[in-house]
Amino acid sequence: MMAPRLDNEFAREMEGFYVPWTGAKVPEPRLLRFNRALADELGLPSGFENREDAARLLAGMDSLEGTTPLAMVYAGHQFGQFSPQLGDGRALLIGETIDRDGRRRDLHLKGSGPTPFSRRGDGKAVLGPVLREYLIGEAMHALGIPTTRALAVVTTGETIYRDALLPGAVLTRVAASHLRVGTFEFFAACGDHARLKKLADYALRRHYPALATRDDRYLALLAAVVERQASLVAQWMLVGFVHGVMNTDNMTISGETIDYGPCAFMDRYNPETVFSSIDRQGRYAYGNQPRIAVWNLARFAESLLPLIAPDDPAKAVAPATELLDQFRSQYQRFWLAGMRAKLGLAREDEKDGALAGDMLAIMAQAGTDYTGFFRSLAGAVTGGGEAAIAALGGHGEARAWLLRWRERIAAESSAPGEIPARMNRINPLYIPRNHLVEAALDDAYSGNMETFDALLTALQSPFEARPGMEALTAPAPESCGPYRTFCGT
Numbered sequence: 001m002m003a004p005r006l007d008n009e010f011a012r013e014m015e016g017f018y019v020p021w022t023g024a025k026v027p028e029p030r031l032l033r034f035n036r037a038l039a040d041e042l043g044l045p046s047g048f049e050n051r052e053d054a055a056r057l058l059a060g061m062d063s064l065e066g067t068t069p070l071a072m073v074y075a076g077h078q079f080g081q082f083s084p085q086l087g088d089g090r091a092l093l094i095g096e097t098i099d100r101d102g103r104r105r106d107l108h109l110k111g112s113g114p115t116p117f118s119r120r121g122d123g124k125a126v127l128g129p130v131l132r133e134y135l136i137g138e139a140m141h142a143l144g145i146p147t148t149r150a151l152a153v154v155t156t157g158e159t160i161y162r163d164a165l166l167p168g169a170v171l172t173r174v175a176a177s178h179l180r181v182g183t184f185e186f187f188a189a190c191g192d193h194a195r196l197k198k199l200a201d202y203a204l205r206r207h208y209p210a211l212a213t214r215d216d217r218y219l220a221l222l223a224a225v226v227e228r229q230a231s232l233v234a235q236w237m238l239v240g241f242v243h244g245v246m247n248t249d250n251m252t253i254s255g256e257t258i259d260y261g262p263c264a265f266m267d268r269y270n271p272e273t274v275f276s277s278i279d280r281q282g283r284y285a286y287g288n289q290p291r292i293a294v295w296n297l298a299r300f301a302e303s304l305l306p307l308i309a310p311d312d313p314a315k316a317v318a319p320a321t322e323l324l325d326q327f328r329s330q331y332q333r334f335w336l337a338g339m340r341a342k343l344g345l346a347r348e349d350e351k352d353g354a355l356a357g358d359m360l361a362i363m364a365q366a367g368t369d370y371t372g373f374f375r376s377l378a379g380a381v382t383g384g385g386e387a388a389i390a391a392l393g394g395h396g397e398a399r400a401w402l403l404r405w406r407e408r409i410a411a412e413s414s415a416p417g418e419i420p421a422r423m424n425r426i427n428p429l430y431i432p433r434n435h436l437v438e439a440a441l442d443d444a445y446s447g448n449m450e451t452f453d454a455l456l457t458a459l460q461s462p463f464e465a466r467p468g469m470e471a472l473t474a475p476a477p478e479s480c481g482p483y484r485t486f487c488g489t
Contacts, residue, residue: 004044004064006095006107010177011068014202016195017183018070023060023092024113024123026168028157031055032449033134035151038174042099042151049152059154059170060092060112067095071115075189076182076249077299079283084189086182086249087117090124093178104206106178107151110171126166127155128441129487131452133171133260135440139432139459140257145235146228147257148175163486167445176256179203181300182249188303193310200307203253218307219316223323226297228255230327233293234334238342239428240266240370242286244276244485248296261487265431267475269363269370275434275485294327341426342374343405344381344419346412355401355408359392362401366393369475374427378420381409428462430469434483435476 034049056062063069071088092109111125134150151172158168187196204212211220232255244262252258262276271287301320308316339356368391376387385402392398440452458472
């Protein structure tokens with residue numbers, strides 16, 4: 001069977017931005033799951049997963065001929081504090097492939113063992129967090145949100161100590177690239193403006209080629225990244241996704257969601273929702289995500305100042321600040337367009353922002369199930385609306401809001417019968433609800449992958465109702481209590 005043909009562009013062109021490295025030897029690598037649909041999209045050969053050495057390759061023990069596995073260097077602000085050197089402490093870029101649409105995609109291992117950037121860590125990953133990233137990345141992709149994706153899960157035959165002894169695993173993930181805000185921060189902090197320029201030029205060629213020859217290309221790069229992040233975070237907010245660890249080393253230049261550590265989807269609507277066990281101050285709470293995105297982008301802008309105005313970086317502050325100030329209006333534009341779609345509204349009205357804002361205020365007061373509400377609202381277009389009213393608390397304020405919404409729907413040019421179908425094409429029925437994810441991971445630890453596979457199947461078609469999967473649409477029972485997530489390191 002043919003081996004995949006991987007390119008090595010980053011290793012070839014970006015010397016000084018990484019350390020060549022190989023994965024740790026593991027006792028018993030076994031391919032647990034392989035995403036054949038993604039492999040086809042990437043142009044990987046049919047049957048690759050059946051090769052005898054596939055598990056060894058995807059564990060990082062072996063490398064394909066002609067490739068240079070490497071650990072990338074970067075810095076980052078973690079919970080607001082600057083760490084001048086982070087880097088791939090448990091990850092390796094094993095190469096790139098050109099997918100069937102002509103896009104360059106990274107193949108990257110997570111949990112492949114210690115590297116020079118491990119900072120006394122073991123460089124390993126355990127099965128639960130690896131499977132969580134597989135589930136949530138695939139769910140985000142099916143929801144149409146830019147994201148890294150999981151290609152494979154390999155168990156290693158090791159026992160890894162975290163809060164308990166757990167089975168080791170390695171994730172193969174795919175990304176447009178692994179260039180981060182923190183990558184720029186590293187070279188800016190070093191004062192290495194030559195490499196900073198080389199990095200920016202590479203990012204432009206790879207992600208924004210139309211801007212690469214402009215005289216103001218570094219300012220244009222900032223503008224493009226600001227807009228992509230405004231769009232991305234708006235999409236997170238629209239589906240109730242909480243990233244959990246929005247450090248600058250976890251913000252990509254490409255505008256993809258990356259590093260699914262202590263992430264989760266919100267059940268009850270509450271802007272203060274925090275799941276991460278290490279976010280004790282709520283810095284990365286659901287409602288703070290747009291503000292933190294601007295903060296991170298400001299660090300990116302600071303890194304680019306010497307390129308925007310090489311003779312006097314201070315002159316770059318004003319135009320860079322002007323672009324950062326545009327984030328709020330861009331985010332609001334993306335978010336409101338998405339919220340209109342969730343509410344079944346195809347045309348714009350100046351009162352739509354107030355309609356949505358009042359709805360969210362009622363939802364917060366009632367503790368409404370965020371995802372389920374919009375599906376019940378679709379049933380209220382032509383029906384009685386009692387389910388939607390009940391979801392909003394069942395009081396007069398809820399009924400008054402529903403009346404306002406119906407009046408707004410009546411002003412649409414669409415026939416009423418078309419609107420519920422349109423809403424159900426944009427509002428998911430299935431999300432990775434926290435209690436379902438935990439049940440799938442618990443069963444996987446016991447050697448039973450059926451729960452994981454059933455949940456994954458639903459998440460890959462999140463808008464389509466499936467007989468027998470009704471339980472997957474219900475919020476967590478009260479007995480589940482406060483939910484906490486962990487990063488897996």
